[in-house]
Amino acid sequence: MAAQHSILLVGESNVGKTHYGAQFLKRLVVQTCALKMSGAATNLEAFSTALSCLTEGKLTDHTPAEAYVESIWPIVDKAGKRAELVWPDYGGEQVRSLVSQRRIPVAWHGRVLEATDWVLFIRLHSLRSEDDLFSRPLQSFAATEPLREESAYEPSDQARLIELLQMLLYLAQLHFDHPLHKPRLTILLSCWDELETKELPAELLASQLPMLSSFVSSNWASPTIMGLSALERPLSKTDTDQEYAIRGPEEFGYVVLPNGERSTDITLPIQHLMADET
Ligand SMILES: Nc1nc2c(ncn2[C@@H]2O[C@H](COP(=O)(O)OP(=O)(O)OP(=O)(O)O)[C@@H](O)[C@H]2O)c(=O)[nH]1
Ligand SMILES: [Mg+2]
Known part of the structure; x- marks a missing residue:
């Protein structure tokens, strides 16, 4: 039985x-990586549209806010270990509203409970790094004008x-008595x-989002923090990137491993999760 990695x-x-x-x-299909496809994948629509855009050297569209699909990819690693990867694609607004509305739809509840591994994407470039207690001394806040009533409180991106x-931890009924081993957490610093x-x-995360x-x-036993550039460079929705179109999208993209080493094998973050399994 193949382990299921949801x-x-x-x-x-x-x-x-x-x-x-x-x-x-x-990458799974062209088989140039640590992981390979070992059977028929299902529910590929979301990704096949994106792939046909990339094959022309163009970007694909934002996923509709309400969309949620799960694609199932049977994979095998170099050691012959099999797994079934359940890879979701959804409109990222859903994540934002989990926090802002403080309400978790039933479907998300199930997903959190079923997941074996958590992978959190953070795009540092588009986060606001405003001043807070971690970047300015406390006195400088005391001196500022009191908040006007209409300026509603909004937590920082980091908070x-x-x-x-x-x-998510609360939903998964996890406690912090000991550092967590499961679910494992991987943070991908994207783009x-x-x-x-x-x-x-990890150093960049610590300097930009120290809290x-x-x-x-302090809460995970061994969190993994990697850099990810899935595309390697910016593309456009309208203009074709000739090099992409000629060489193929699989020739682009890399990950930065925790030790700073760069690898073109963008399947490594997931392979790492499979290899670590106990
Ligand atoms: N420079 C650079 N830009 C990237 C890379 N990956 C994605 N982007 C840019 O980021 C934008 C968003 O990427 P998506 O993959 O659509 O993001 P998403 O998380 O699926 O967003 P939603 O569908 O809205 O949830 C793209 O339109 C690209 O402009 C990358 O590796 N490098
Ligand atoms: Mg999307």
């Missing part, structure tokens, strides 16, 4: 979920991501090419 892929809108899914699928993890940095992924970074490292 991945809770969590990411707000525009972080790169769909493009990663499409690039991942393409919102922590809140999201707290809600890494935009960041133009040489820092290690989130310490929340994660």
